[in-house]
Amino acid sequence: MSASELYLGLMSGTSVDGIDAALVDFAHGPRLLAGRACPWPEDLRARLIALGQGGEATSLDELGELDVRVAHGFADAANALLESAGVPRERVRAIGSHGQTVRHRPHAAYPFTWQMGDGNVIAERSGMTVVADFRRRDVAAGGHGAPLMPAFHTAMLHADDEDRAVLNLGGIGNFTLLPRHGEVRGFDTGPANALLDVWCERHTGHPFDADGGFAASGRCDPALLQQLLADPWFAQPPPKSTGREQFHLDWLQAALVGGETPADVQATLLELTVATAAEALLREQPQTRRVMAxxxxVRNPVLMTRLADRLPGIVVESTTAHGLDPDYMEAMGFAWLARETLAGRPGNLPSVTGARGPRILGTVYPA
Incomplete structure (x- = not known):
């Protein structure tokens, strides 16, 4: 393996449940050589969640310090992965770092998106070239800056013999639509783990609903579900993207009338995730024959079963069936985006983000 074929991807999503690090060999596949999930310090995680769902910073000094602390976390995750894999940093061509989204405002008067994690600091602490800040160029070109994974999904999972879709069930759900022929599209569908996790943690003390057991112990509340589905965001046509600033705990609380059991609310949130994904797919690409999640x-069997129930006649399966680890897909995707950037190739799909055209994404921070 030459240095030019090894890339390292770093990803922390809307759930802020940790940093996923993936070491990828692009000479054979791509092939995931090693993956590692690194937790955030609890105080930092709590602050990032608060900022991500619309909280205000106490000062410019706090924002500057958070930017560096996040970068420390990303660099430490990269170093830990290489150490555990026994791979010298000199063999890695570059790190692709997504950063941590703390605000996403593509519809503002002056549209912006902000992912913390200073690439300068990551490069210094890791000793490797870093490509970071992938989303803002697309926003500058009139796009949403999200989702960015459809280009990677197209390269990895498109097929000429069937219409497919890739469903990422992260903090926010999002689809990549891969028709046999025609334009690739992608869009966010609404909340997924971000709300499920925060509600579960509040009422059980556990950071996520292991195997969907909490949701399975309750029943979906039809009236609450309809109230949540009435949010105008769900009726917006693609391209569209969202995050914690739209779907957060206060948003949920505003829909509760009182007296709902926590387990019933969890079951309803699970059904919201499934309903918004299934309805969006059947509306936007009804001829789909395979959903790769x-x-x-994907680790929530209750959610996956309900999704399959909502999509009769469509194969619903994990990307594992196609040789791609579902836990590290996005980290692998940002490794791939770093490779595209250094090769001078665009990383966005205007049909997905709404940008005025293809753009080379990210800023390069040399080792």
């Missing part, structure tokens, strides 16, 4: 939601 990735992200933490």
């Amino acid at each position: 990735c992200g933490g939601g």
